[in-house]
Amino acid sequence: MQLKINGQSMDVSVDQDTPLLWVLRDHLKLTGTKFGCGKGLCGACTVLVNDKPLRSCSVPVSVLKGMNITTIEGLSGSTAIQQAFVKHDVPQCGFCQSGQIMAATALLATNANPSENDIKNTMTNLCRCGTYPRIKAAIQDVAKKELIL
């Protein structure tokens, strides 16, 4: 099976029903995407598929053939939202952060100036350390900049 991940074509041979998460982590060794619940409830495994957020633990890889998959490794490390997460000192344990970054990236891609309610309704990823106030502040910071530009 051929997948398009971070702009590269990658061949994998796995069962059709294998969720994308485990293809990424266990077969392609792209371990930036994390496992948190396996049921699409926590968002630690969020990636982008055709620029939309997807919880990769719950989607069989076979339905993603030909689509553009972006993982945390596909971001530069210094995108506006990544810089804002550093500036606002968001991460604590860090485990959910890849997923949070991907979810925030997707939000800002479709809505350059999200309102507080937009953020609240979109950012549904869980964080046990409680970094929520800072995630919100980081997104708002990027949104503000986009407006000025």
Add this chain to the structure above:
Amino acid sequence: MIFNISRRGFIAGLGIASSSLTLGFSAHAKQIKTLIDLNGYVSIDVDNNVLLTLPKAEMGQGVNTTFAMFLADEGDLDWSKISVQSSNDLSLTGGSGSISGNWRSIRRAGAILRVQLIQAAAEFWQVSADEITAKNSILSYQDKSITYGQLVSKATLLKLPKRLKPKKWDELNLVGKPTITIDAQQKISGELKYTGDIQLDGMLYAAIYHAPFSLEERIKTTYKQLDQIEGLSYNNQISQKGLVIINGAIALLAEDYWQAQKRLDALELHFTDDLTVIDTHKYAKQLNTILKDQSTLENVSIDQYFEIGNLTHSSMETSTCTVGFIDEKWHVWAPTQNANDAMRFAQAGLIVDKPIQLHTMPLGGAFGRRLVNDHVGQAISIAEKSLKPIQLIWSREQEIKHDHYRAMIHARIQVSVDETALSAFKNGTTKLNKAITWLGSVASQDSQLIMGLNPIYRFEDQSIRSGSINTPILNGYWRSVGDFPSAFFNESTMDILADKIGMDPLEMRLALLLPSSKEAKLLTLVAQKANWGKSKYAQGIAVKKTFGTEVAMVVDVSVDNNKLTIHKVVAVVNIGLIMNPSGAKAQVEGSIVFGLTAALYKGVDVENGVTTNSNFHDQKLLTLKQCPEIEVYFVEGGRSPKGLGEAPVPPVAPALMNAIFAATGKRITSLGLEDEFIF
């Protein structure tokens, strides 16, 4: 050039116990490895990179950053060149004691580093040490400069300084100022390696299924079931289907975790033992019966029961452990809060005694859960039986069902205040008659059951009695330990009393506290910051001292029909000395979110020996949408920092419940509001 440094010499030279921080220089990266068995050390390589190895675990509480700040300040180091790791021999990390217990050692290490390097530079340029300046890992004399790295080899040959003068507090550049988490960039780019990101050649992935809680030894229960599967037994190796039996659980190995979990789930394991007696509803009844059977005070004004269920840790990283047998040694990668305990589990997990090398990894949250290292014992057992490198990953379901819960605890609090005492109190005496607390818990040996229950308020006579019942449900330490239930029971009772005697909850607390007490001061300050009595929302207040740190809190809520909205939490924290204002604030914010989850969502239920909750849909965590605005204020004072990773948790639940009472007149005495409100 490579220099061998006598480790013993360094320990002796530093004159500190071997369990505390030790300093070592290394000229080459390779040499660093030879020092890694030490409990903690600092090394600088020729390229000027600094590696700080800490005797404590980093689980999101920010110790890596705070320690590195002290080292950088005292050592005049280039912040961008410092990286931090945990020692493979890290000591128990809990009780909010990492910074308060080790900050002096790390300052000392930094100071030694600076003095040694300045001395080396002085000898290099043949000038007096007083003429050398050190900044950003560079030593300068007039217009000449040289990096620390270039002088490391020279510095290692020098004797350790006899006397050290740490810098003055106002000479520190980083300490006291908001400093970004040292590995924030790695965390937001997915580069930080956790245990599950360790990949070994030929590694298989293991999913696990535990036997139910059982009054018998758990292993027997497992056997009974597993004898029916392919005739496997504990002494068998791996079955054709990849099954392995270990103590109290069965594991299944496959090429990836998904296959392993899918095949394990397909087995539909059912345990046949009658375990109906193992049931949290039944335990709750038993606890209440115990409490009811206690005597009742004369003239009792308040006789209130409280309940807290079994609470989960729910760290985002489930129990994970990677194991391989490499060069005649077991290598174990694991998240742990206690290396000794992890090693104990690892040794117990092996049938054949072999050397074990533990590699402590960054933790994806812990909150007390990784003080117990069952995952380590299991993973090494599976690897030994299967003769393969393996990675064990607990599903979220297993993580919730086989957590070591914060023990369920019920309380009955009685307060007796007669009319004479009350009118005297209202006329200015500072004491009330009598308070008595009865406690019941399912944890038979919860030594910290009554931690922090001693009321700070002045009653003429107060006493605490406790009892417990034995159950096979596993219990363990949980962020803020006994102070969590204590705060809920005591601070709710104070509001009940205030309502009973017709006083403002803040006024009554202040009247019952010594005006000079930290609690009285913090309550006054938090009331001021939160506009106590003047908010457009209903407010609740609470105060609690936990692990030496006092925190006062006001929560603003509104309730519309049964829709509960938590608008704002204002916290005032007596922090001692503040080290990293950004990290400190993050701990308070995180603790408030943690406390809200515990207040809003009931603990797990156990029926027939099995936890009925299974994943985040029925064991919920607070979300960003529900997260209120949080305001944090620090009160500084004293000469040393205090622990902060836990102290802001306990006041959250009582302040919230007191606010809900203010809004609705409804007194919540049992944690978990899903049945009463939507939020």
